[in-house]
Amino acid sequence: MSRHLRIWLPLAAMLAIGLWGLAALRLLPWPEWPALPFTPDDMDxxxxxxxxxxxxxxxxxxxxxxxxxxxxxxxxxxxxxxxxxxxxxxxxxxxxxxxxxxxxxxxxxxxxxxxxxxxxxxxxxxxxxxxxxxxxxxxxxxxxxxxxxxxxxxxxxxxxxxxxxxxxxxxxxxxxxxxxxxxxxxxxxxxxxxxxxxxxxxxxxxxxxxxxxxxxxxxxxxxxxxxxxxxxxxxxxxxxxxxxxxxxxxxxxxxxxxxxxxxxxxxxxxxxxxxxxxxxxxxxxxxxxxxxxxxxxxxxxxxxxxxxTGLFGGPLLLWLLPRLRGSTPPGTERAEGPAPRLAYPRRILSGLTVLLAVAAFMLIWIGRVPDGWAVLDWESLTAFLPMRLPRLIAAASAGAALALAGAMLQRLTANPLASPEVLGVSGGATLGYSAAVFAFAAPTSLALGAGAMIGAALALALVTIFVSHRDMPAERVLLAGISVSALAASVLSAIMATGSPQSWQILGWLSGSSAGIGMAAAVSLAVVAVAVWAATLAMRRWLAVLPLGTGVAAGLGLPLALARLSLILLAGIATGAATMLVGPLSFVGLMAPHMARRMGLARAGDHVTGAALIGALLMLAADFGARMAGFPYELPLGLFASLIGAPWLIWLMMRSKS
The missing domain is CATH 1.10.3470.10 (ABC transporter involved in vitamin B12 uptake, BtuC)
Structure with missing residues (x-):
């Protein structure tokens, strides 16, 4: 046994005995403790x-x-x-x-x-x-x-x-x-x-x-x-x-x-x-x-x-991350290799845009009634449009924002498994939302949204501060985000298990739903998605160079620290905005960039644009399934996003290393 173990083990044992002894004495004084063997019939x-x-x-x-x-x-x-x-x-x-x-x-x-x-x-x-x-x-x-x-x-x-x-x-x-x-x-x-x-x-x-x-x-x-x-x-x-x-x-x-x-x-x-x-x-x-x-x-x-136990697990994982250096065999965590490259990507992008418009149009007109499927007439359409249009805009915008964040993270880390879910932003937004639910007797949408955004910003700040003070390989950013997510999940678990009435509201939001979104919120999310897309296009040179590795990027004069922090911040804003309105959805940020890449959209600008369009399509499909599968009751949107994403995730990770 080492000297440190000889010192700390007895101290920890004494602390455990003290805490348990205090709990036992609080329950029953020592003279009244039952004697062995325990027989319930003779006890109070x-x-x-x-x-x-x-x-x-x-x-x-x-x-x-x-x-x-x-x-x-x-x-x-x-x-x-x-x-x-x-x-x-x-x-x-x-x-x-x-x-x-x-x-x-x-x-x-x-x-x-x-x-x-x-x-x-x-x-x-x-x-x-x-x-x-x-x-x-x-x-x-x-x-x-x-x-x-x-x-x-x-x-x-x-x-x-x-x-x-x-x-x-x-x-x-x-x-x-x-x-x-x-x-x-x-x-x-x-x-x-x-x-x-x-x-x-x-x-x-x-x-x-x-x-x-x-x-x-x-x-x-x-x-x-x-x-x-x-x-x-x-x-x-x-x-x-x-x-x-x-x-x-x-x-x-x-x-x-x-x-x-x-x-x-x-x-x-x-x-x-x-x-x-x-x-x-x-x-x-x-x-x-x-x-x-x-x-x-x-x-x-x-x-x-x-x-x-999870409250110290997240910080412990953060502390252990720098010790991963040198433990990875060289070449075992490479990117997937060169992707197919289309000579004329505008055709695919135009086709995706048309498909998105047609899908939105079809989802507005087609629905289910008690007698089965139906195409709405003009009168019914005008009655349902104020309810359906905001949720379609919100779902598509959230999918686009998450896909943009995923595309940035995958290029930033040159890691095909990067996605907004592992950045820690969704976990922080969930904690912020939960805090608002418990802090106010009747929280407004503004209070809930502010709580979610503040939580997302704090989680992002924690990851950013941790990464910025270390010369850490880019893929370690993902594990830093996972650590923050684990910490947030542990706090949330403690909150949820108190059994308070607010648990229903929090759990419902966790599953994801666009049903309660108004037009103003939907348009706001669309504006954020468009702004993030424009910003990623402005950074397309960074996105094109970063997957080549830090040595090549530095040799080409890329400001590595500024590029990393800027892209993480932008990905966090996109994820936080989507999470704030429709819940912490899963896997769209993982799937959409990969689909765009496999379609041949290899250039940075084409890649992020295609990922945004595919992400919007995927979220429209998930929203349609959530509304129709359990008609007349709406099922969790997050369940459908997970069911769409899980097979893709398994297939992606099971592919042989190229």
């Missing part, structure tokens, strides 16, 4: 709450923290990636989505327990991310971005489905936040067996993982079956994380924090990492849950412990 209510509520909760916090710490240590060791953990690789979100789907759509699947369902979801998410990583030599940045995007996909679909089934809302939201509330010792017994079995298996894998730490080529040269070791280690990590998710919900970043703190404390080598990461993870989650109980004892408000 307070003794039952202590013996079958608080005590198993304290033990399960230690066990869950140990399981997540061990899972994160294994993932970081096998992938040689210091920011890998069940959260950043999408494993926990996959388990969450599977359990939400089973709870709402097929509750009979839960008859045999939640673990098999959670394991299936976590395994599918992990398998997808690992297959993507295998095609890119497990490059750390690509792995984390792919994992977080898979996690965002799962979370977006789970949120939209939860909204559509309102009677499950409160219990699912609280569970998704990682609540450690216990009613008996059954969860402790099952999780204890998992931790014991996982620890034994990890001990058997410690030597192969040590050999693998020398590098895949070196390990293979020594006769190791590298693929088998990776599969076994990843399977163990997924099993541990899925079990915690099935028992307690989504608890973020403990698997990231524990190994990072162990390394910071001076531990070196695989064996110390596997030994001390579960211990540190157990103390982290125990201290966090003790703080939750302390806050609840003072304020009377209880929120999921998983939300608190």
């Amino acid at each position: 209510l307070q003794q039952i709450l202590l013996a079958f509520g608080l005590m198993p909760r304290g033990v399960i916090a230690l066990l869950a923290g140990a399981a997540l710490g061990l899972s994160g240590a294994i993932l970081q060791a096998v992938l040689r990636n210091p920011v890998a953990d069940p959260t950043t690789l999408g494993i926990s979100s996959g388990a969450q989505l599977a359990l939400v789907l089973a709870t709402i759509l097929a509750p009979d699947l839960l008859a045999v327990g939640r673990w098999p369902v959670a394991m299936a979801g976590a395994g599918l998410a992990a398998g997808l991310v690992l297959m993507i990583g295998a095609r890119r030599n497990f490059a750390p940045v690509t792995m984390v971005i792919a994992g977080m995007l898979v996690g965002m996909t799962a979370s977006a679909i789970a949120t939209a489905i939860t909204l559509a089934q309102g009677h499950y809302l409160l219990s699912l939201v609280i569970w998704n936040g990682g609540a450690l509330v216990q009613q008996d010792w059954s969860g402790v017994r099952s999780l204890a067996l998992v931790v014991a079995g996982g620890g034994l298996f990890a001990a058997l894998l410690s030597r192969p993982l040590h050999v693998l730490s020398l590098g895949a080529e070196g390990a293979a040269g020594l006769g190791m079956n590298v693929a088998l070791v990776r599969l076994m280690a990843a399977g163990l990590a997924v099993w541990l994380a899925a079990t915690v998710s099935a028992e307690l919900g989504l608890i973020a970043f403990v698997g990231l924090a524990a190994p990072a703190l162990v390394r910071t404390a001076g531990a070196r080598g695989i064996k110390p990492l596997l030994i001390w990461s579960p211990v540190v993870g157990a103390l982290i989650l125990s201290v966090c849950d003790g703080l939750v109980l302390t806050i609840a004892g003072v304020t009377g408000e209880m929120f999921p412990t998983g939300a608190l």
Whole structure:
């Protein structure tokens, strides 16, 4: 054990014991504590709450923290990636989505327990991310971005489905936040067996993982079956994380924090990492849950412990980002390569413009009535036009703004997985909107819009300040945005899980809807989209040079710092404006630039223009599906955007590296 561990572990243990002791004494004085063995028939209510509520909760916090710490240590060791953990690789979100789907759509699947369902979801998410990583030599940045995007996909679909089934809302939201509330010792017994079995298996894998730490080529040269070791280690990590998710919900970043703190404390080598990461993870989650109980004892408000763990997970990920330097094998995170280039791109751009106009015209005239589909007559059209036209303008403008932001980010970072969702702006806007909902008894549209814009600006400022003070490769900007998004999601989870009436309004806005937008707001968003498009055209030289790399760009006299900050700011404004009016929609900023690029719109000006037109078309399609699929009720717009984007995302990330 290193000197730092010998100092800090006892202090953390004393803090955890103190917090839990305070919570227990607040519930029941020491002389009245029940004696072993616990027999409910001989206890009063307070003794039952202590013996079958608080005590198993304290033990399960230690066990869950140990399981997540061990899972994160294994993932970081096998992938040689210091920011890998069940959260950043999408494993926990996959388990969450599977359990939400089973709870709402097929509750009979839960008859045999939640673990098999959670394991299936976590395994599918992990398998997808690992297959993507295998095609890119497990490059750390690509792995984390792919994992977080898979996690965002799962979370977006789970949120939209939860909204559509309102009677499950409160219990699912609280569970998704990682609540450690216990009613008996059954969860402790099952999780204890998992931790014991996982620890034994990890001990058997410690030597192969040590050999693998020398590098895949070196390990293979020594006769190791590298693929088998990776599969076994990843399977163990997924099993541990899925079990915690099935028992307690989504608890973020403990698997990231524990190994990072162990390394910071001076531990070196695989064996110390596997030994001390579960211990540190157990103390982290125990201290966090003790703080939750302390806050609840003072304020009377209880929120999921998983939300608190995410509060330090985002800043921790930001702190770890510079340590990724040098950990990525050269050449493993290149851009896709040269795109097809049309000789006459104006034909495609003209065709997209005409298609957009025709689509808008058709969506105004065609609709559903109780008897089926119908084409509106002139009288009906004039009656419905004031309601339909603003939402069509807003949806198209939001899609264009998000697509412009995505095109700028992808060119700025030369990374095909860049999109506004990972910049952190949407998360900040969501927090600002939520703050306005809780701050005012009857918030106006102006107050909600101002809150969303302020939140987006603060998130953007945080990412910009972090990046501007470091000579960081451009793709690290994406991970900085992911860190801010994770922090925002954790705060939002705590807010939502309080169970207040405002949860409905916030969750409805999260799913995305253009139904309540008036003409003035729609026109304002259209003006912003046009202004952002004009600004990107003015910066087209920067956008053309940046994908060539920092060395070439600097050699051509490009002001790198000014170009990066200006483009990030412009992308943030576009994303914040769209988010403010129609919610934090997903994937349009990822899909539209790629579609434009594959069409042959390779020049910077043509690329951003085509992406804006395609983004507008995609959002019109999502809005039409949200209105018509569940007629006469409107379904979440964000669900349709996710359903359109998820297949594209999976196909894109599964493509072989060119």
